[in-house]
Amino acid sequence: MQEELFTSGRHIPNIDPSLQIWHWPISLYLFLGGLSAGILFFAALFYLMGKDNEYPTAVKVASIIPPIALSLGLLALVYDLTHKLYTWQLYTTFRIESPMSWGAWVLLIVTPLSFLWTFSYYRDVYPKLEEKLQVFNRFKFLNTVEKFVIENRKYMAYALIPLTLVLGVYTGILLSAFNARPLWNNAILGPLFLTSGLSTGAAAIILLSKKAAEKHLFGKIDLGLIIIELALIVHMIMGYYAGPEVQVEAMQLLVGGEFTVMFFGFVVILGLIIPAILESIEIIGYKTPVFLPALLVLIGGLVFRFVMVEAGQLTRYLY
Amino acid sequence: MVIDTLKCVGCSDCVVACQTENNVPIGYCRDWITETVDGVYPSLELELKSERCNHCDNAPCVRCCPTGASHIVDGGIVLVTADECIGCGACIESCPYDARYQHPDGYVDKCTFCHHRLEKGQLPACVSVCPTKCMYFGDLDDPNSEVSQLLKNRKHKTLAPEAGTKPHVFYLI
Numbered sequence: 100m101q102e103e104l105f106t107s108g109r110h111i112p113n114i115d116p117s118l119q120i121w122h123w124p125i126s127l128y129l130f131l132g133g134l135s136a137g138i139l140f141f142a143a144l145f146y147l148m149g150k151d152n153e154y155p156t157a158v159k160v161a162s163i164i165p166p167i168a169l170s171l172g173l174l175a176l177v178y179d180l181t182h183k184l185y186t187w188q189l190y191t192t193f194r195i196e197s198p199m200s201w202g203a204w205v206l207l208i209v210t211p212l213s214f215l216w217t218f219s220y221y222r223d224v225y226p227k228l229e230e231k232l233q234v235f236n237r238f239k240f241l242n243t244v245e246k247f248v249i250e251n252r253k254y255m256a257y258a259l260i261p262l263t264l265v266l267g268v269y270t271g272i273l274l275s276a277f278n279a280r281p282l283w284n285n286a287i288l289g290p291l292f293l294t295s296g297l298s299t300g301a302a303a304i305i306l307l308s309k310k311a312a313e314k315h316l317f318g319k320i321d322l323g324l325i326i327i328e329l330a331l332i333v334h335m336i337m338g339y340y341a342g343p344e345v346q347v348e349a350m351q352l353l354v355g356g357e358f359t360v361m362f363f364g365f366v367v368i369l370g371l372i373i374p375a376i377l378e379s380i381e382i383i384g385y386k387t388p389v390f391l392p393a394l395l396v397l398i399g400g401l402v403f404r405f406v407m408v409e410a411g412q413l414t415r416y417l418y
Numbered sequence: 419m420v421i422d423t424l425k426c427v428g429c430s431d432c433v434v435a436c437q438t439e440n441n442v443p444i445g446y447c448r449d450w451i452t453e454t455v456d457g458v459y460p461s462l463e464l465e466l467k468s469e470r471c472n473h474c475d476n477a478p479c480v481r482c483c484p485t486g487a488s489h490i491v492d493g494g495i496v497l498v499t500a501d502e503c504i505g506c507g508a509c510i511e512s513c514p515y516d517a518r519y520q521h522p523d524g525y526v527d528k529c530t531f532c533h534h535r536l537e538k539g540q541l542p543a544c545v546s547v548c549p550t551k552c553m554y555f556g557d558l559d560d561p562n563s564e565v566s567q568l569l570k571n572r573k574h575k576t577l578a579p580e581a582g583t584k585p586h587v588f589y590l591i
Contacts, residue, residue, distance in 0.1 A: 181505030
C-alpha cells in the first residue's frame with residue numbers, strides 16, 4: 100500500500116492550519132463596494148440618458164446608499180488592517196501591478212463623488228428634511244457648492260461610469276490575482292463580481308422604488324444580470340474542472356464539500372434562480388411581491404462574498 | 419540558497435538559530451522543518467528539509483503589495499519595510515509557500531536571508547549553525563560559486579514550481 104506521511108514543524112497563528120488573514124470585514128466590504136458600484140453606475144447611466152425624472156429612484160433616491168455603504172466599507176477595510184497607523188502609505192504610491200492599489204485610488208475618487216452626487220439631489224429629494232434643518236440657510240456657501248455640483252453633474256456621471264465599472268471589477272480581481280489561492284485564481288471572478296454588484300445595485304433600486312414602471316424596468320435589468328451571472332458561475336466551475344490539480348481540489352469545497360450548501364443553496368438557488376423565476380413571473384404580467392426577489396438577490400450577493408473569501412483561504416499549494 | 423535533503427536530519431537547529439538571531443516573536447517562525455514519508459512498505463523514503471521564504475524571482479508578494487513595502491533588493495532578496503507595510507495581508511494571501519505572517523506589532527514579517535548578516539559578510543544564521551552543513555548560500559549568478567556548482571552537478575527540485583514564482587531555494591535530492 101502506498102504510504103504517505105507528512106509532518107510540518109510550522110504552526111504560525113492565522114497561517115496554519117489554514118489562512119485566517121482576511122475576515123468578515125473584507126467580505127462585507129466586497130459586498131458594499133459592489134452594491135455602491137452598481138447603484139452609482141445606474142444613477143450615472145440613467146442621468147446621461149436624460150431619464151432622471153422618469154426613474155427618480157435610480158438617479159436620485161437610491162444614491163443615498165453609496166456614500167453610506169462606501170464609508171462603512173472603508174471603515175471595515177481599515178479595521179481589518181493590522182498596521183492601521185500606516186494606512187496613509189497606500190497613497191504615497193500607485194502600484195500598477197497591485198489590484199489593491201488600484202482599489203485604494205479608485206475608492207479615493209469614487210467615495211467623494213458619491214457624496215457630491217447625493218448632495219446635489221439633497222434639496223430635490225428631501226425638501227421636508229431641509230425645511231426642518233435649514234442647512235442651506237445656516238451655511239450660505241452650500242448654495243454655491245450645490246450650484247457647482249448641479250452644473251457639473253454631467254461630468255460627474257461621465258467619470259462615474261468607468262470608475263464604478265473599475266470598482267466593480269476590482270472587487271473580483273482583488274481575489275483572482277492571488278495564484279497562491281487556487282479557488283480565487285480564476286479570471287472570471289472579475290466579471291462575475293461586477294455582474295453581481297450591478298445586480299445587487301438593481302435590486303436595491305427595486306426595493307426603494309415607488310414607481311411601478313421603474314420597478315418593472317429594473318426587474319428586467321436584474322433578470323438579465325442574473326442570467327449572465329449564472330452563466331459566469333458555470334464558466335467559473337468549468338474553469339476549475341479544467342484547471343490543474345490544486346484547482347480541482349479547491350473546487351470540491353464548492354461542489355460536494357464544506358461550502359456546497361452555502362454556495363448552491365444560498366447563492367445559486369435562493370440568491371439567483373428563485374429571484375430569476377419570480378422576476379420572470381412578474382415580467383409576464385402576474386402580480387408577485389417585487390421586494391422578495393430583490394431582497395433575495397441582496398442576501399445572495401452578501402453570502403457569495405462570504406463564501407468566496409472564507410473558502411478561498413482554505414485552499415493552498417502545499418500542505 | 420541550496421539545501422541538501424540527503425544531509426538534513428531535521429534537528430530544527432536552523433529554526434532556533436533564526437528565532438534567536440531575528441528576535442522572532444514566540445509562537446512564530448521564519449523557517450521550519452518538514453518531514454515526508456513516501457513509498458510502499460518496506461521501501462519507504464524519508465525526506466527532511468528546512469523550508470522558508472523562497473525569495474522568488476517572480477515574487478507574487480511584491481506584485482500584490484499596494485504600498486511597495488514588499489520589494490526585491492540587489493541580489494534578489496525579498497524584503498518588507500515595516501514602516502511602509504499597512505498589514506493588509508495581500509502578500510500573505512499571495513504566497514504559495516505561506517512563508518509570511520503578521521507580526522504581533524502589525525506589520526508583515528518573514529525570512530530575510532539574514533540580510534543584516536550578509537551586509538557584514540556573514541552567512542544567514544540558519545546556514546551558519548547547521549550541524550550537518552546541509553545548507554549552502556551564495557550567488558547563483560556566479561557560475562563558479564558553490565551553489566551554482568552544486569546545482570550543476572546534483573539532482574535538485576524547487577517547491578511548487580507550478581505556481582510559477584521561480585523560487586530561489588533549491589533542494590538537492
